Each structure stands twice: as C-alpha cells, then as structure tokens.
Amino acid sequence: MQFILTTYRRLAIPMKSQHFLRLLTELTSYKWSSRLIGSFTKTKTSRLLIPWYSKTYAICNEEAEKPVSAYRSLNDFFTRRLKSGLRPVDPYTASLVSPVDATVTEIGRIHDNLSIRVKGQEYKVGELLGRSIIPGNFNGGFFIILYLSPADYHRIHSPVSGFIRETAHIPGKAYPVNEFGLKHMRKVLKRNERLITYMQHRYGILSIVKVGAMNVCSIKYTEPLSLRLNKGDEFAYFEFGSTIILLMENEPFEFRSGLGLGSRVRVGEPLGYWVAQMN
Template sequence: MSLVTRLTYALPHRFLSSLARSLAYSKHPRVSRWLIDTVTRKFGVDLTEAANADPRSYESFNTFFTRALRPGARTPDPDPDAILMPADGRISQCGPIRGGEIFQAKGRSFTAAELLASEADARPFDDGVFATVYLSPRDYHRVHMPWTGTLTRTVHVPGRLFSVGPNAVRLVPRLFARNERLVCHFDTDFGPMAVVMVGALLVSGVETVWSGIEIPQYGHKVTEKRFEPGITLERFAEMARFNYGSTVIVLLPRGVATLDASLQAESPVQLGQRLATRAAPVTG
C-alpha cells in the first residue's frame, strides 16, 4: 500500500472535510476566486456547458462547483426503455451482483448488504446489476434519476471519508461500504431501485432536492427517514448534488434490465446516456 494511502487512514477525515466546507462556502472574493481558478485550471473544467459561464460571477466556490448546465447540454436517451446514467463522470465498475457481492477492483469487493447497511434491503438486488460512477472535480456535480421512481426512504449511514479516486478504489478494502453515504430507496414500475450517494475526503456535503443538506451533519449512527406519501421524481429529473468529487452507485433488481454493452471500467460517461435497457415486463 502506498504511503499516501496509508496516511489517509490516519487523517482526521471529518475535520478536513469540515475545513474544506468552510472554504467552499466562503464568499470572500479572494478565497472563492482562488479556488475556482485553481480547480478550473488543474482539472480542465469546461464552462461552455454551464448555464452561467462566467467564473467571476459565482459568489462562492460551492455555487460554482454545483453549477447548473445550460438547457440542452444534456438530454435523456430517447428510447423510453433506456435506464439513464445518473451523472457525468467515469464508470468505476459495473456488472452483475453475484452472491450479494459488488465488485470494487481487482481482488476487492463488498456486499450489497454492507453498502445499504441492511441484509433485508439488499435481498431484492441479489443477482441484479450495479453501476458505480465516479465524479471527478471537473464534472457536473448534480445527480439525476435513472428512471421514474417514488422515494420511500433514505438511510444515512455513518462512516469514514476516504478519497474515492482510482488509487484509493484499488487499495482501500470495501471502500464504498466504509465511507459515509446516503442510500435513497425508490419504488419503480419494475420494483425497487437504490441510488447511493457516497461521500469522500474533502466532500463538503450531499444535498437532495427533497430535504436539502443531508451530509453534514456527519452521522454517528444509521438514521432512516420515511416518506409517506412518497415523493415521485421523473426519469432524468435532478435528485441530489455533491460538493467536490465523489461517487454514485445504482442498484437494480434481477431480470429487470441489461447493462449497456459499451460500458466498462474507466469509460467516460455523461448524464442521460443509456446505462441499461429495461427488460420487457412479464405478462400473463
């Protein structure tokens, strides 16, 4: 294991992320401009796709980082049977959920039960499929619905805040099942769908369209919220956003969809492209 990865075990994750949050929300012009200029230059951020392309007009780094796209910059796959990619980024991994396990990297995996913090919640996804999408600092940081669904519950799972970059994914065991995360449970016309927002080192927070800021406050125990009646969100609608880079994981049940054959590890992806194809409903 590299020295940098070893150091991440000892770092005060939440303190560093809280400090990053303070900087990200600062409205001091010198702070915000320095952060925006640094990230834009280092990561090659394309502002031509932003609804507001002027980096000097954002009042804080956070408003810049969670910027909206201009209308038409992303469109959903026109096939009504296409389950959509929830975000811009790169595929970390995708594939079948075998024996309840989700592949992380060579020699590493974690279970759906660990990810969702519940054996019962994981059971419907046995032999289903998953897709893990990594959002780098250059990407659009809003997450949208892969398919129309009704939100029934969220589960805030406490944990560490390891980096979720490629090196950490290769080296840190059970990374996504260890980091702090928000599990969003949806009912759809094909059954349950889980969308998991995974926090990361220097991530200032996770926000949802239905409740606002979810992380922080950083949790110390698993916290569940139920929504009765549920909240219905349409396919391609915005559901949540990250501050700084992180990862979103989509879980689908067995037999309801086939992952797009073009997807593989490290494939660049865009919001709205085909993630999977909905199987024909069983009749009779």
C-alpha cells in the first residue's frame, strides 16, 4: 500500500483514481492487516530486509546505537535508539522541544470553538482526545502536528519537564497519516488508534497525542515508565511511521521564528517558548 501511495504522488494520478485509492486504503486500514505486517517484521527472516530498507529510505546508519548487523529483525532496527549525545536538548526552562525527529505538517492556534484545521478538514479537540479529555484552557491555545516518515528515528521524548497526569488509549483504524491520508481520507486523525499522554508542567497541561498509522503495529510506552519526566527523556516509541499532535493551553506562548509547514525538526530542538517567562 505504501508503494501505491508513493506511485500516486509521483505520477499525479487523475481525480477518478483518487476514489479507487481511497477505497483501497479503507480496505487495508484494519488493525489486523497492520498486525500481520508487524508480526513478520519481528521475525528473524525480516532482518534480511534491513539493508534494503536502510538504502530505500536513506537512513543514516552511523547514528544508530548499534551496528546494522546487530539488529535481530526489521522491527528491532526500526525502533533503534541513537548514539548518546546526538540529540542535545534545549536547556532553556521556558522552551517546548520537539519530542521526535519529524516534519511539521500543521501548526497554529486552536480556535475558540476548540477546533483545528488540518489539510482542509476541521477537527474538534474532543475528537482527537476522545472521552479521555482533561479539562484545560485549550480555547485559543496552540497546536503542532509532526509527521514521522519511515526514514525517521521513532523514539518519542518528553517535550517538557513535568509529570504524567493521565494516559489514555483510544482504539481505531490504521489509515496513512501522510499527505494523501490527511488530505483525501475522512478525518484520519480521529479515526486512527491513539495513545494520549497528559503532562502537567510548569506552564499548564500539555496533551501529547500519538497517532497510529498504516503498517504501525503498535504505540508503546518505554518500560518501566517513569511518571516524572525531564525534558528530553524517552518515554514511548512507534513501531513504524506515524504522527504526534501537541496541544497547548491558552498561555502566553510563541512558536520559534521560521518554524512552519514543511519544517524539519529533531528531538530536543525548541519548537517555541512560553514568552511570559522570558523577561
């Protein structure tokens, strides 16, 4: 399916074919298909695909914690850690840092009706958080959506220092969360499986929404999970590519200058600052 979507982007398939691709995507969006793929990627046989995978997605193997030959399976390689010190964390107290290596796909304010727009589709904050929503002053707050491609490092780090107030798991489908999925499928960010972490930090509540995607077998917390996290601490990971949504309360905050659609970010880089604390 990933190959089909890539072909679609490269060949600019006409509008009529988009309907077929949407139908095909619907048929392959069930969790059982992702689990089937996931089961294979955890086998010893799948390690034979690591060189192909690394070359296809131009992965920088020199950053990996271990030599490529040391990984037991494709999934083991995909969820690899990096060498120590490669992702320095911004030390400024008032900064919000990127929890992942990713591309910014949307960024902006949460509207007063508690909604955000993503690729022309409107999402209510309640749709993203489900019944797990913790009361917070999100009206007029801020959001940023970070897309992890198959080439990216897929460990998730804390964007702030604080403690985990609550977690929630929302079952769902496994639609692609790339450009095609966000634009042409109906509200995939609320239909896909999600793992939500609410963090209480110095400046309020931060919602970290981890969205599953096509071929994502699972989203897991690092074990043992510490309830108190320092900025930059690893606390979760994806098994294959996906998306992170950060929702911030309506506090004095500014995204860093130059950050916008298509920006590449890395773990530990500042995404913005709580400006009331900068004076």
